[in-house]
Amino acid sequence: MKVEIQKLHDIWLDSQNKSNQNTVLPKITFDDLTNSIISTGPFYYYVIDFFDMSVSHVSSSITDFHEFGPENVSFNDILGTIHPDDIEFVTKAEGAVANFFCNNIDREKLLKYKISYNLRGRLKNGEYILCNHQALMLTMDENGGYGKSLNIHTRIDHLAKHNTYQFSLIGLDGEPSYMNLNVDSDIKNCVEFSKREIDIIKNIADGLSSIEIAEKLFISDLTVKKHRKNILSKSACKNTAQLVKDCIMQGVI
Numbered sequence: 001m002k003v004e005i006q007k008l009h010d011i012w013l014d015s016q017n018k019s020n021q022n023t024v025l026p027k028i029t030f031d032d033l034t035n036s037i038i039s040t041g042p043f044y045y046y047v048i049d050f051f052d053m054s055v056s057h058v059s060s061s062i063t064d065f066h067e068f069g070p071e072n073v074s075f076n077d078i079l080g081t082i083h084p085d086d087i088e089f090v091t092k093a094e095g096a097v098a099n100f101f102c103n104n105i106d107r108e109k110l111l112k113y114k115i116s117y118n119l120r121g122r123l124k125n126g127e128y129i130l131c132n133h134q135a136l137m138l139t140m141d142e143n144g145g146y147g148k149s150l151n152i153h154t155r156i157d158h159l160a161k162h163n164t165y166q167f168s169l170i171g172l173d174g175e176p177s178y179m180n181l182n183v184d185s186d187i188k189n190c191v192e193f194s195k196r197e198i199d200i201i202k203n204i205a206d207g208l209s210s211i212e213i214a215e216k217l218f219i220s221d222l223t224v225k226k227h228r229k230n231i232l233s234k235s236a237c238k239n240t241a242q243l244v245k246d247c248i249m250q251g252v253i
Contacts, residue, residue: 004087005079011094012050012146022051023139023147040132040248043154047138048075050146065153067124083120083128086163090133092183093117093167100169100181107144110137112175116250117167118160121153129157132249159249168250171195179235179250191234198252200227205244205253 025047044062046055055078058070068077082090097115101107115135120128132154139147164180171177177198179191193201196217203213210228214221228240237243247253 002080004084004091005076007091008079008087008094009053011091011098012053014098020051020143020145021141022049023141025138025148041155041158043152045150045152046070046073046078047148047150049148051148065121065123065155081122083122086119089163089165089183090117090119096167096181096183097169100178108140109175110144111140112172113137114170114172115167116170116252118156118163118249120163129155130160130163132156156249159245164249166250168252170250170252171198177252179247179252191236193231193234193252197227197231200224201231201243201247202253204228204240205247 042061042064044059044065046058046062048055053075055073055075058073060070062073063069066073066077066081101110105113116132118130118132121131122128134152134154136150136152137146137148138150141147166180166182168181169178174195176195177193179193199217200213203216208216210221210224214224217224232238232240232243235243235246237246244253
């Protein structure tokens with residue numbers, strides 16, 4: 001195993017992160033799971049079990065990306081496709097996520113967050129393309145250790161060519177979202193969106209006007225306009241087109 005990949009394993013196998021018991025997947029279809037995580041391009045998914053680092057439920061579309069198929073792939077095979085210059089960032093991002101939930105949010109809430117960052121992945125022809133990595137923890141053990149996680153890799157090279165080297169935590173079930181986190185920075189430097197703001201961003205991306213959004217969310221159009229202004233200010237985006245693109249790349253929509 002390469003030293004760089006071993007460093008990644010060390011993050012997941014840390015005593016505070018690794019599950020000490022085998023956990024059971026919830027009774028939900030993977031169509032439901034993948035439909036809940038919007039993809040903006042070709043993608044594949046798999047489930048990693050941090051208890052023994054085994055891979056399961058690998059989608060057949062992995063063969064559209066890599067030289068291995070769903071029947072004979074290991075977790076290290078997938079990690080081995082990460083661009084060598086991006087492995088250090090991925091390691092830092094995974095460590096920052098663990099620290100974030102230890103220091104800022106109740107650890108059990110990890111099940112209510114989608115982790116998102118970008119990396120360059122190697123295709124079967126040797127070309128490296130920018131991908132969005134999304135991870136949704138499905139199970140944890142009774143001590144808060146990582147259980148099973150659904151991971152999705154989506155091509156986004158049609159949106160951007162360069163990595164931002166930031167990560168985001170997208171809140172589910174009403175939890176707030178934290179955007180554009182730097183792996184070496186404090187939470188105070190991140191952008192936080194409320195559930196209402198995320199709802200408005202998604203409706204903007206669907207092409208709805210402020211009046212249409214107001215009718216859909218049962219609020220006034222003045223309230224929607226105020227939210228839109230605040231969202232652009234918080235995200236440092238010049239316009240809604242830039243906002244939508246950034247949110248797509250961060251896995252918000």
